[in-house]
């Protein structure tokens with residue numbers, strides 16, 4: 576099944592399926608144990624669990640930064656286990672986002688477009704659009720060192736979405752920010768990804784973050800997927816009250 580086509584005419588990925596995916600590191604650590612998970616087109620899926628439960632390893636396998644030991648990573652219905660990261664057409668934002676310090680904000684955001692050979696005029700327009708949507712349109716001429724932490728994180732997001740990816744992976748992107756800013760950016764991220772219709776997998780250990788942002792939450796513990804479900808619309812319930820699937824383990 577083909578993915579969608581981005582505005583540069585390239586195919587992008589919009590669905591992910593993990594089939595019996597296990598990751599055992601060379602030292603014997605079982606980081607991920609027989610996980611099955613489908614992420615649908617346009618869905619905001621949150622992977623939630625305590626530190627060390629294997630969330631990042633799942634994300635890294637989807638990105639192609641780790642190979643599964645066994646099982647299949649499917650992108651748009653096709654086996655992607657052997658596909659190198661840059662051929663996966665996926666955008667990523669990590670906790671330790673790295674901006675290019677010598678470039679302005681505008682050049683940082685526009686860098687993926689420059690690499691793709693997009694002409695300066697349409698590139699500038701697209702940078703303006705993305706920066707406007709992220710509320711950083713007035714700092715495009717600054718260097719990253721002249722920005723606040725929240726602004727830097729917005730630039731990293733802008734750089735990731737500027738090519739309108741079909742799939743967006745985020746690993747604890749807000750964990751270095753203070754709580755007020757985290758709440759603000761949470762709303763922005765979920766609003767923006769929905770507006771763009773981009774399929775998103777978002778990793779966090781923060782339950783409030785998961786419940787406020789997710790279409791569905793996948794709860795992990797000790798490498799095992801314990802449950803997948805929709806957060807309630809009303810006040811956030813504690814995890815113990817969540818309906819448990821018959822397949823739940825551990």
Ligand SMILES: Nc1ncnc2c1ncn2[C@@H]1O[C@H](COP(=O)(O)OP(=O)(O)OP(=O)(O)O)[C@@H](O)[C@H]1O
Pocket residue numbers: 600601602604605606624625626627628629630631632633780
């Ligand atoms: N390269 C590696 N070699 C050996 N063990 C590893 C390696 N990378 C991760 N692990 C182990 O795999 C397990 C899962 O790690 P992972 O980073 O996926 O967890 P996490 O849920 O994302 O944690 P955190 O929220 O702290 O980032 C942990 O026990 C970790 O120590």
